[in-house]
Amino acid sequence: MTMASDQAPHDTTAPPILSVRGIEKSFPGVRALTGVSFDVAKGEVHALLGENGAGKSTLIKIVSGVFPPDRGEVIVDGRPVSLTRPDDARRAGIATIYQELLLFPELTVAENIFMGHAPRKGFGRLDWRAMRDKTRALLASLEIHDLQADRVVGSLSVGNRQRVEILRALSQDARILIMDEPTAALTEYDVTRLFDIVRKLKARGVAVIYISHKLDEIFAIADRVTVLRDGAHVATRRVAETDASTLVQSMVGRKIESLFPKITVPIGAPVLEVRDLERRPLTKKVSLTVRAGEIVGLAGLVGSGRSELAQTIFGVTPAEGGEIRIAGAQVAIASPAQARALGIAYVPEDRGTQGLVRAMTVRENFSLAALGKVALGGFIDRTAERKLAGDGVKRFAVKTSSLEQVAGKLSGGNQQKIVLGKWLANQPRLLILDEPTRGIDVGAKAEIHRLMGELASQGLAILMISSELPEVLGMSDRVLVMREGRIVAEFSREAATQEAVGAAMMGSHNAEQAA
Amino acid sequence: MSTMAVTQAEADPRRFLRALASQEALLAIAVIFLAVAVGLYNPRFLATRNLSDVLLGNAYIAVAAVGMSMVIVSGNIDISVGSLIGVLATLSGTLAVNGVPIIVAWLAPLVAGILVMALQGIIIAYLRIPAIVVTLGMLSILKGGLISVTGGKWITDLPDGFHLADTELFGTVPMPVFLMIVATILAAIWMRYSAPGRAIYAVGGNAEAARLCGISQPRTVVMVFALHGLFAGIAALLYATQLRVIQSTVPPNLELTIITAAVVGGVSILGGVGTVIGSTLAAILIAEIASALVFIDVSPYWIRAVQGVLILVTVIADILRRRRMAGA
Numbered sequence: 001m002t003m004a005s006d007q008a009p010h011d012t013t014a015p016p017i018l019s020v021r022g023i024e025k026s027f028p029g030v031r032a033l034t035g036v037s038f039d040v041a042k043g044e045v046h047a048l049l050g051e052n053g054a055g056k057s058t059l060i061k062i063v064s065g066v067f068p069p070d071r072g073e074v075i076v077d078g079r080p081v082s083l084t085r086p087d088d089a090r091r092a093g094i095a096t097i098y099q100e101l102l103l104f105p106e107l108t109v110a111e112n113i114f115m116g117h118a119p120r121k122g123f124g125r126l127d128w129r130a131m132r133d134k135t136r137a138l139l140a141s142l143e144i145h146d147l148q149a150d151r152v153v154g155s156l157s158v159g160n161r162q163r164v165e166i167l168r169a170l171s172q173d174a175r176i177l178i179m180d181e182p183t184a185a186l187t188e189y190d191v192t193r194l195f196d197i198v199r200k201l202k203a204r205g206v207a208v209i210y211i212s213h214k215l216d217e218i219f220a221i222a223d224r225v226t227v228l229r230d231g232a233h234v235a236t237r238r239v240a241e242t243d244a245s246t247l248v249q250s251m252v253g254r255k256i257e258s259l260f261p262k263i264t265v266p267i268g269a270p271v272l273e274v275r276d277l278e279r280r281p282l283t284k285k286v287s288l289t290v291r292a293g294e295i296v297g298l299a300g301l302v303g304s305g306r307s308e309l310a311q312t313i314f315g316v317t318p319a320e321g322g323e324i325r326i327a328g329a330q331v332a333i334a335s336p337a338q339a340r341a342l343g344i345a346y347v348p349e350d351r352g353t354q355g356l357v358r359a360m361t362v363r364e365n366f367s368l369a370a371l372g373k374v375a376l377g378g379f380i381d382r383t384a385e386r387k388l389a390g391d392g393v394k395r396f397a398v399k400t401s402s403l404e405q406v407a408g409k410l411s412g413g414n415q416q417k418i419v420l421g422k423w424l425a426n427q428p429r430l431l432i433l434d435e436p437t438r439g440i441d442v443g444a445k446a447e448i449h450r451l452m453g454e455l456a457s458q459g460l461a462i463l464m465i466s467s468e469l470p471e472v473l474g475m476s477d478r479v480l481v482m483r484e485g486r487i488v489a490e491f492s493r494e495a496a497t498q499e500a501v502g503a504a505m506m507g508s509h510n511a512e513q514a515a
Numbered sequence: 516m517s518t519m520a521v522t523q524a525e526a527d528p529r530r531f532l533r534a535l536a537s538q539e540a541l542l543a544i545a546v547i548f549l550a551v552a553v554g555l556y557n558p559r560f561l562a563t564r565n566l567s568d569v570l571l572g573n574a575y576i577a578v579a580a581v582g583m584s585m586v587i588v589s590g591n592i593d594i595s596v597g598s599l600i601g602v603l604a605t606l607s608g609t610l611a612v613n614g615v616p617i618i619v620a621w622l623a624p625l626v627a628g629i630l631v632m633a634l635q636g637i638i639i640a641y642l643r644i645p646a647i648v649v650t651l652g653m654l655s656i657l658k659g660g661l662i663s664v665t666g667g668k669w670i671t672d673l674p675d676g677f678h679l680a681d682t683e684l685f686g687t688v689p690m691p692v693f694l695m696i697v698a699t700i701l702a703a704i705w706m707r708y709s710a711p712g713r714a715i716y717a718v719g720g721n722a723e724a725a726r727l728c729g730i731s732q733p734r735t736v737v738m739v740f741a742l743h744g745l746f747a748g749i750a751a752l753l754y755a756t757q758l759r760v761i762q763s764t765v766p767p768n769l770e771l772t773i774i775t776a777a778v779v780g781g782v783s784i785l786g787g788v789g790t791v792i793g794s795t796l797a798a799i800l801i802a803e804i805a806s807a808l809v810f811i812d813v814s815p816y817w818i819r820a821v822q823g824v825l826i827l828v829t830v831i832a833d834i835l836r837r838r839r840m841a842g843a
Contacts, residue, residue, distance in 0.1 A: 314727075316726070316727070335729070335731075336726060336727050336728070336729050337729035337730075337731065339729075340728070340729040341729075346727060348727060354721075354723045354724055354727060355724055355727070356721065356724060357716070357717050357720035357721040357724050357725070357787065358720065358721065359716075359720045359721075359783070359787040359788050360716060360717070360720055360787070364713065364716070367713075368713075368717055368724070368725070368728045368730075369728040369729065371710045371713060371714075371728075371730075372710070375709070375710035378709050378710055378711065379708050379709050379710070380708050380709065380710055380713065382708070422728075
């Protein structure tokens with residue numbers, strides 16, 4: 001770490017339009033923000049940068065009034081404001097444009113812009129003419145000529161919908177505009193137009209808080225950048241005075257704790273070989289190999305296509321092109337049932353919606369993926385099922401009062417162990433783990449890492465998706481990096497450093513060279 | 516990290532208490548308690564004749580509720596079943612008066628029930644149309660079709676051997692009660708101990724998790740609806756053969772009574788939870804309440820309101836229980 005976590009001075013003499021002071025926020029089991037402070041000046045584009053889970057979303061939700069902070073204050077124009085509801089933020093002149101746009105697709109551009117604050121005539125009647133005129137004036141002020149006030153929003157492109165949201169914010173006299181990864185779904189042309197609009201807003205004195213993973217965008221549009229890591233403020237820098245590698249380093253520069261006892265095991269023959277796998281839009285010509293006893297880490301940002309790749313291999317969204325080989329034999333996988341029969345196990349990212357049947361008991365969850373093994377002639381052999389579940393509980397050290405405990409009542413870590421254990425009842429050859437330790441406590445995490453090592457030593461091939469770099473670096477024999485649906489880099493265990501992998505994830509050439 | 520021994524769980528005394536607090540046990544207690552309480556007020560309620568009439572006249576509702584329970588556990592709903600039972604009963608009676616062998620008249624509603632319900636299951640599962648919409652459409656088709664075709668004429672002069680409901684097994688157990696018990700027990704065993712039965716709970720409890728475990732949701736849903744059709748067919752047969760005439764119309768609000776029995780029986784309206792033992796006990800309880808109202812000099816029309824209260828109380832309790840679980 002090369003940077004001190006002090007505030008870089010901003011050269012405007014005016015006081016900041018928005019000041020965030022010592023914000024703390026905890027959720028059950030997680031400290032999301034631990035005392036974050038930063039300022040935004042009038043007419044400034046201020047970028048927020050950080051890994052997944054660094055606390056950016058929590059921070060903007062607090063500033064947008066979605067939920068209040070536990071401690072700390074938000075100051076607008078020198079006055080502390082209490083933001084407990086989104087409406088409070090709106091009154092304070094703060095508007096937020098989320099990644100998923102919040103528009104009414106059946107209504108027109110003008111109706112969307114003025115939803116909730118439409119111009120009125122006497123007796124509460126809507127003043128349609130004024131609404132349309134104001135919409136045209138707003139469009140003209142940003143020199144948008146290809147958008148008509150009467151168009152139905154559902155028929156617009158993503159870029160135009162985003163413009164409608166921006167206009168909506170302006171129609172409410174927003175002076176602070178928060179944009180959460182605004183370019184995630186945009187085409188290159190739309191990105192250019194968005195930047196034009198952002199520059200016009202800047203010229204009008206609107207402050208923009210710009211959240212993005214894309215470093216080149218930050219260098220193109222932002223004045224200052226604030227880096228968050230693990231819920232803490234790491235640094236605020238003027239963009240002109242920093243470079244990509246410094247930023248990446250401050251984003252990922254986390255101490256690797258010795259939580260992950262990586263066991264070295266002999267690596268065997270390829271279990272999974274994927275060549276030029278295609279499944280649009282997020283799996284593009286992907287090739288990779290995982291060998292017996294090997295743990296391959298798949299790093300990348302959210303939205304880089306890692307989970308989609310896993311689901312394509314597992315047959316949830318079958319491949320459209322390319323080939324998959326299991327233990328050397330070419331296979332076609334059209335459904336999870338086929339993948340399972342081939343010895344592939346998949347522990348999904350979201351165990352709540354994808355992995356666990358909460359209303360079922362521990363016993364029933366354990367046997368769910370292996371019903372064929374414990375059912376004879378269609379009927380389940382209770383003794384075999386209880387043994388299977390009992391073995392799983394013992395092996396995975398699941399803390400449960402009995403096998404008949406309803407799974408939904410267990411802690412997150414124990415639920416994750418069941419989801420993992422359920423698949424191993426099938427004795428797979430290849431295990432795909434998607435964020436295996438997200439949202440579980442440190443003890444359970446270490447337990448799962450220990451199990452992964454043990455499984456690999458038994459010859460299982462493991463493909464692990466993780467957004468936590470220390471986990472990827474600590475557990476993997478090899479690290480693959482995905483970005484925008486492609487595998488963009490591969491590192492051996494020795495070559496995989498936080499900076500190198502982080503730079504590949506962010507797609508910063510500058511940083512790649514530096515690392 | 517400590518692990519409890521789990522193999523000795525059976526010896527846990529709390530298990531007994533928990534079993535006692537189950538929906539099934541509560542319903543069984545309610546059925547007995549109500550009989551005793553009303554019997555004390557009016558001993559005629561407990562006359563063998565009355566109690567067996569209550570069971571005889573409502574066994575078909577319990578049978579239909581078995582199928583309904585499967586449908587709701589799988590995460591679906593069916594509001595066409597009342598109309599279907601009306602149509603199938605008319606079909607059976609029409610065949611019987613037209614000289615078709617009795618056995619054919621008995622089996623025809625079963626086959627037709629399976630076909631109609633399987634068709635709905637296919638539309639719901641493969642075209643991914645919400646069950647409430649598909650079955651609402653079917654409800655109208657069946658109801659409207661029936662009244663148009665028959666003109667609401669009653670079917671009379673049914674042949675002697677047709678009245679299945681009159682027959683008794685071993686000279687003591689009336690056929691409808693026998694079928695109700697057998698259908699409930701077989702379905703309960705199948706749902707609890709078979710792999711496809713388990714799949715119903717998995718699909719209703721978490722369709723995504725089930726799919727990732729290699730359980731086909733569409734196939735499970737079609738299977739559930741086909742079975743539901745079979746039970747609706749048996750229910751129609753019992754309904755058609757219990758009186759000397761068949762009314763050729765759809766029994767009013769029958770589907771609501773059947774859904775109420777399933778839900779009051781502990782089947783979660785959100786899917787994934789419930790047993791057919793519960794639904795059968797609930798069907799008996801509802802019939803018992805309806806009969807009790809007469810014996811305590813309350814207008815029997817109150818039964819609808821009572822059903823409404825029962826369904827709301829059960830659903831609210833279920834939702835609160837789930838919230839507590841989600842919070843844990």
